[in-house]
Amino acid sequence: MSVVVGATPVVDDLRLHDLLDLLDAGERERAARKADPHPFVTAHALLRSLVAEETGADPRTLAFVKRCATCGTDRHGKPHVVGMRDVHVSVSYGEHLAVAAVTRLGEVGVDVEDLESADFDGFNAVTLDASEVAHLDGLHGDALLAARALTWARKEAILKATGHGLVVDPSQVVVSAPGEPAALVEWRAAQHPPGATQVGDVDVGAADHRAAVAVLTTRPLTVRVQRR
Ligand SMILES: CC(C)(COP(=O)(O)OP(=O)(O)OC[C@H]1O[C@@H](n2cnc3c(N)ncnc32)[C@H](O)[C@@H]1OP(=O)(O)O)[C@@H](O)C(=O)NCCC(=O)NCCS
Numbered sequence: 001m002s003v004v005v006g007a008t009p010v011v012d013d014l015r016l017h018d019l020l021d022l023l024d025a026g027e028r029e030r031a032a033r034k035a036d037p038h039p040f041v042t043a044h045a046l047l048r049s050l051v052a053e054e055t056g057a058d059p060r061t062l063a064f065v066k067r068c069a070t071c072g073t074d075r076h077g078k079p080h081v082v083g084m085r086d087v088h089v090s091v092s093y094g095e096h097l098a099v100a101a102v103t104r105l106g107e108v109g110v111d112v113e114d115l116e117s118a119d120f121d122g123f124n125a126v127t128l129d130a131s132e133v134a135h136l137d138g139l140h141g142d143a144l145l146a147a148r149a150l151t152w153a154r155k156e157a158i159l160k161a162t163g164h165g166l167v168v169d170p171s172q173v174v175v176s177a178p179g180e181p182a183a184l185v186e187w188r189a190a191q192h193p194p195g196a197t198q199v200g201d202v203d204v205g206a207a208d209h210r211a212a213v214a215v216l217t218t219r220p221l222t223v224r225v226q227r228r
Pocket of ligand 1 (some may be wrong): 040066069070071076077078079090091092093094109110111112122159160161162163164165166167
């Protein structure tokens, strides 16, 4: 059993209109409200394509709803595919790259991070446990930023799989050292801990990005990466 993760560069204006055609009216409205719609459109078109390929559905007729694990609203939160309770999805995007994940194994979270997003004073204090700070000892320059970005992507993938997002303090979600296989080492947050959680790194093929995926399952995780 596997999780499929698609990764693709954010499209330019030429491709934008083709991809808009895949989205539903609500997604197109959201895209129109974005200062830069390209990342959003790329990510949601990728998600639709992946789900369609995995399920045989028409990407244009898929419907998604959101559910917030914290307040219960359907106005924000984790996405779900209407009518496909056994299909779990997640999406993440930045200025240059979008990723999406689909699996039947269990709740899933995926996250992609630009190395630049980890380049600020105070990163360690805001996001890391002391044991994770120690893992970064001796790293400098891009190697440090890559290690930070990977650690951050693993944490955010886990928090998207649980549906908490950053309502949970990420420094309370301890993950393995960047050079070791991805894993949730300890859940110290006050919120109810997830059951078995599998984490995998995702090679998106871009030196300036790091990505990870997490699935709430006891079964071993095989990550199938599709770069598009
Ligand atoms: C989830 C979260 C960490 C993602 O942040 P980000 O790095 O800016 O964005 P990413 O590109 O990685 O992911 C965006 C996608 O995450 C998904 N997402 C949003 N909230 C989510 C949640 N609680 N759990 C899982 N996925 C979530 C959405 O699909 C979103 O895409 P969309 O808005 O285009 O539909 C952040 O939005 C967050 O913490 N949200 C929760 C906030 C919250 O619940 N507050 C309490 C309200 S009562």
